[in-house]
Amino acid sequence: MGLRAYIAKRLVYMAILIWAVITVNFLIFHMMPGNPLQQYVQSLQRVSEERYQYLMEKFGLNKPLHEQYITEVTNLITFNFGVSKRGRPIMELLKERLPNTLLLMGTSTIISIILGTLIGVIVAYKRGGALDTGIVTASLLTYSVPIFFIGWIMIAIFAIQLGWFPSSLEQPISWSRNPPSNILELIAGRLYHIALPCASLVLFTVGGWILLTRACVLETINEDYVITARAKGLKERTVLYKHVLKNASLPLITNVALSFAFLVSGAIITETLFSYRGMGLLIWDAIYGGGAGYADIPVLQAVFYILALCVIFANFIADLVYGIIDPRVRYG
Template sequence: MGLKEYIAKRIVYSIILIFAVLTVNFLIFAMMPGDPLRQYMARVELATTQEQYQMLREQLGLDKPLHQKYVEYLGRMLTWNFGKGMIGGGVDVTSQIMQRLPNTLILMGTSAVLSIIAGVLIGALVATKRGSWFDTTMVTGSLLTYSVPIFFIGWLMIFFFAVQLKWFPIGGVEPRIWGRNPPTSLIEFLAGRISCLVLPTITLFLFSVGGWILLSRACILETITEDYVVTAKAKGLRERTILYKHILKNASLPLITNVAMTFGFLISGAIITETLFTYNGMGLLIWDAMRGGPAPDLPTLQAIFYIISLCVIVANFIADLLYGIIDPRIKYR
């Protein structure tokens, strides 16, 4: 099977998978116990008669049969018409997502790129020094940062660098002083945004870089004793060339899979980190949709889960194509 046939086959599989995800996403919320309308009315202490209650159910479409709800739900999801959410005063869900998505992409993208690059490079170096004090120190440190709860790392960042040293803001997307004195230049704007990004970015970096170090170390240790490595050494190639051009390339397939999954889940944000730093991103939006209103904001949660699933499917599709480019031994079937 050629590359074009493989891509066409994968596209068909992806479309089927998208409809499967849409169905599961619909059933999760449709089969939830309780009546979301009654939950909302109870929390806001809204007293209505039975007739008024039935009228509200008809207006919201809650009285329709399950199959009709499903067809209308598919139409909304496929046309990206997510309706209005409960949080933010009934603001359109798409507007809520587009308002917070850039903040999450900046935060998660920066921390992901830094942790992947640093973790893979350090992991490769650690693998070549297996059994040394450097290897022991890095493995121990990686296990420590990877196992410590992320909220604890965030608390330490806030306590030392925001509360004690006052080097960075405690939280937020932009400095609070901008409410009274907005920035007057591009440099001032960038400096203010970067200062709010530093602590959450370092928190996410410290939490995730250990996993990348351990993964890349394990992948390289599996290939470092292969015959082509011995041959490259016999040819007199430099150790750095052998490591980063030959060993790392052939050990990169598991890394590509994890990179794809990392970027696939990028827009989901970091719920704990964004809540801790009150960073107005997708993670905080998910938290607000679950806990911030009188009742769970089901339209917002449905839309977010659908978009996350789409990104993961696309990321895996791209990873499958990259396998054959990185390793010519892989045949498309």
């Protein structure tokens, strides 16, 4: 199978997956016990029958199920997510929250991948020594500690005790009324406010990258082609990063793809803990209704659909990289 046929096959799979995601997304929320609109109405003090029928028509819940499904498919494909239960356009909410999440999650993910890969290669090369034992133990510890505990420690030490960093929000409150015109001041302020949540996420995730990289490298470090490369007189750094890491990279590529795919979902616990207005906090508020006692189903459907699209697209990119790095994948 050539590369073009391989790509075409993956595109067909991707289209089928998108249709399946839309269908499951529709069925999950429509097969839930109870009427989501009824929950919303019960949270209001008084609702007339006319108002109730208006809301049913507004959210399309008075149509037959198959018509609702067709409308759902059309809206999701065209990214027409409608409005939330609070009356705000969902696309407006996504445009407001998504950049904050991409900044936080993107920064922490890139730092974790770089640090975890570099340290993982080093400890695999020095396997069995004190450095290997110490770093593996520390990685297991940080990887197993709950993220909210790491966040609490960060807030207690660096925000409350030392006062070095703010404990909440993604920017100074004054910026909502008077944002800075200086781009450097804007960047510095945003980075200053994401320092603690970003550090918490890095500490929580870098251990997993170290352990994964170490395991992948150990599987390939004693292969015949590595021994041959050393016999040719190549520098150890060249052997490690050009021969060993390259051939151990396929599992890492999958993990990298999925990590970036889940960027849009945010870190629900971390964003809630730090009151960081990103996608994670949006999901939390949509599930619990911002304290109103009802779930914001349209928002949840939109977020889950966007998340699923990112996962599917990231896996598609990973499959393409697989096919380029290892041609055997295309013929499997």
